Amino acid sequence: MNNFKKNKNLLEEIHKRRTFAIISHPDSGKTTITEKILFIGKVIHNTGSIKPKKNKKYTKSDWMHIEKKRGISITTSVMRFIYKNKLINLLDTPGHSDFSEDTYRILTAVDCCLMIIDASKGVEEQTRKLLSVARMYKKPIITFINKIDRDFKNPIKLLEEIESEFNIISSPITWPIGTGSFLQGIYNLKSEEINFYSSFFNNRSDLKKITGLFHPHLKNFFDYNTILNIRREVHFLKKNFFIFNKKEFLQGNLTPVFFGTALKNFGIDQVLQALVEWAPNPLYRRTNIRKIYPQESKFSGFIFKIQANMDLKHRDRIAFMRIVSGKYFKGIKIKQTRTLKNLIIRDAFYFLAGERYFIQEAYPGDIIGIHNHGNIQIGDTFTEGEKIKFLGIPYFSPEIFRKIRLKNPLQQKKLLKGLFQLSEEGSVQIFRSIQNNSLIIGVIGILQFEIISDRLRMEYNIEPIYENINICCIRWISSKYVDKLNFFKQQNESYLGLDKDNLLIYFFPSMINLKIITARNKDIIFSKTREYQIM
């Protein structure tokens, strides 16, 4: 196959790229860090332009009506900028935990994650949830412990907490000197540089850093006890924690840990440096046939997100594609391998805080937005002809369920059309009970119901009614043994349903019930996730 025809330009572009997403619990500082990163990357020229102050004007990225109403960020934007000759693609993730399914899929499109932890709170629920998915995909993870300008937990305890929570080795790279109002600087264990925290020193020195814990000028900045303490701590760290090892990091076994404060823009440049230096180039992706490597000359990519109503005037839907191999250029003809239809892409773009920027060329690792006239689904693969299907973009079992119906049953067709559209965008999952054909929808977070109502009202002019239903979770069911599966179906009909692609599922009323049923039926496979439709 001459798919690997050497293409110097393509290789250079691949080596230039870093694609990552930020994982965090709400309020730990993701927006502030994103803003500082964009500031350092010279995308914005003053901070405060991405995140609105409370009760003030909403950001441009608040595309959807519901976002405006609630003041939360649901949608994803892709930010790109050059830093130290590398092109960085940063994928923003929904700020609210109710939309974490979206974040799970976004993680399939990145090669590395930046995990933010609030120093005073340690590992929190949403981070725990998202990181477990990132770990499942074996993504390399960089950790930033934020808000060290406030009093916080013992930093050694934080390192231990990361290790025990995520079963990963934490390797401290920077270390705080003092905390809260006594924060004086950070020490980099690799470069041995001490960066002074200018707020503490009231900018009284032009000197911003010094190298070495035995530098003769140290005593001009720190008192004797502070110097002794930091030497002791560093000695302890070197003895008790792993020295950074790039191979272990790339395999997802070790996370380099940085400390800093996003608000004061202190310590973030060191994280960006790590991203440029250590994070992987765009990586290969698996398909149902073979692995696809970025350096292959033929174009390929997959859709991981569909966003509706980015521009209400145009009612447009945008499909976000991660490029896996080859090169995108304006006018490229590609095949949607699910339908075998050809598509000519004349205008691909990326978004930054709601603005559209047209792209003439894009390479592996890049994320491009393309217009979707209702024929593109999450999980779709596009190639220059090869009939493959990228794997690993899962549906997750929803966590909250409702029966849905309309005040006016004559509009049922409209309801189905609307729900199918929303499910193709990944906003909801639809099921039908086999026993009575009732329509059941499942989501990860309760706010999603509000979005669904809003969208159905605005776009389809229908008013849905939700009813509580006794379902706690679902599992996709299958078996190697047709007769056993048929017997199981006969015995359990009232608990069975079909998803939108007519795959069989089991509605579990409680976790106890789940335990009992799965224990009693060893020949039946109960899956918590399912891949997007395979060709």
Ligand code: G4P
């Ligand atoms: P999120 O996107 O993860 O939800 O967090 P966000 O950046 O919105 O930050 C949450 C709050 O934490 C904000 O305060 C923000 O200013 C503050 N914050 C972020 N980084 C730091 C830090 O390094 N140190 C300190 N002390 N605070 C930090 P807020 O009062 O909720 O909002 P705002 O009115 O300041 O915008």
